[in-house]
Amino acid sequence: MPALAPPLIAWYGENARDLPWREPGFGAWDVLVSEFMLQQTPVARVIPHLEAWLARWPTPAELAADPPAEAVRQWANLGYPRRALWLHRAAVEIRDRHAGVVPADVDALLALTGIGDYTARAVAVFAYGQRHPVVDTNTRRVLARAIDGQAQPGPPSRRDLDRMSEVLPPGRSDAAIVNAAAMELGAVVCTARTPRCAVCPIADRCAWRAAGYPDTGDTRRKQAKYEGSDRQARGAILRELRDAASHGLPVDGILAGWPDSRQRDRALDSLVADGLVEAADGVVHLPR
DNA sequence: GATACGTGGAT
DNA sequence: TATCCAAGTAT
Numbered sequence: 001m002p003a004l005a006p007p008l009i010a011w012y013g014e015n016a017r018d019l020p021w022r023e024p025g026f027g028a029w030d031v032l033v034s035e036f037m038l039q040q041t042p043v044a045r046v047i048p049h050l051e052a053w054l055a056r057w058p059t060p061a062e063l064a065a066d067p068p069a070e071a072v073r074q075w076a077n078l079g080y081p082r083r084a085l086w087l088h089r090a091a092v093e094i095r096d097r098h099a100g101v102v103p104a105d106v107d108a109l110l111a112l113t114g115i116g117d118y119t120a121r122a123v124a125v126f127a128y129g130q131r132h133p134v135v136d137t138n139t140r141r142v143l144a145r146a147i148d149g150q151a152q153p154g155p156p157s158r159r160d161l162d163r164m165s166e167v168l169p170p171g172r173s174d175a176a177i178v179n180a181a182a183m184e185l186g187a188v189v190c191t192a193r194t195p196r197c198a199v200c201p202i203a204d205r206c207a208w209r210a211a212g213y214p215d216t217g218d219t220r221r222k223q224a225k226y227e228g229s230d231r232q233a234r235g236a237i238l239r240e241l242r243d244a245a246s247h248g249l250p251v252d253g254i255l256a257g258w259p260d261s262r263q264r265d266r267a268l269d270s271l272v273a274d275g276l277v278e279a280a281d282g283v284v285h286l287p288r
Numbered sequence: 289g290a291t292a293c294g295t296g297g298a299t
Numbered sequence: 300t301a302t303c304c305a306a307g308t309a310t
Binding site: 045134139225 | 302304306308309
């Protein structure tokens with residue numbers, strides 16, 4: 001396997017974007033919040049929400065002291081609102097189990113609500129400087145191309161972590177940079193749609209390039225259509241409830257003009273099941 | 289391992 | 300206009 005770390009470190013030093021979470025003084029809680037928001041959401045959309053969130057809740061304890069409804073409201077239209085609920089739960093867990101301090105241990109982080117393989121290691125590495133592999137969708141694509149010679153990565157696997165481990169240099173600081181650099185490269189150069197191989201720092205050792213850019217059979221499943229979906233109905237309900245007063249709305253008034261009343265009921269039930277919505281005595285409201 | 293889960297910008 | 304895609308997680 002070609003050595004990827006040296007050119008990645010050099011390239012990152014010259015080309016890393018200026019992003020809030022790369023500023024000195026960006027703390028562990030700040031990193032944790034940013035990683036929640038970045039789950040499946042583009043950087044450009046996250047930045048303004050992140051700054052507003054941290055201005056309102058500079059510590060986990062401050063978020064935990066407010067009801068989950070406020071977290072869901074502040075989340076606004078960022079998407080996947082369960083993340084707001086989970087981030088609030090994680091803040092409560094940090095307050096109750098870790099004395100209000102974001103844990104540095106990967107297993108302790110994994111035990112928090114809403115934190116999985118990626119976020120746990122991202123916090124351990126980027127907030128606390130530990131040496132672990134951090135593998136997101138960008139890194140998986142870079143590894144698939146540079147090492148496997150495939151245009152697109154296969155489905156996510158725990159083995160991805162082992163593969164990234166082999167790329168990391170020995171030192172903690174360099175390892176953290178290589179983790180960040182692989183993500184950055186996938187985000188701005190080795191992109192999904194139109195890779196910019198002409199400016200890629202590892203093009204000279206890329207297996208995909210050496211093989212003539214073979215087109216991997218498109219194994220990805222089509223994303224379900226959003227228009228007319230249950231997801232859209234959930235989003236519309238939550239939007240109404242975010243805009244409503246804290247005492248909520250009468251259940252009959254929810255999505256009153258929705259074309260499919262069965263779908264509306266299904267969406268409402270699923271939101272209740274997720275804990276994003278509470279319903280009692282004919283009134284629906286965000287979780288208190 | 290497959291599936292459900294938001295939203296909006298880019299192509 | 301339709302489709303693709305985005306720093307994943309829980310079930």
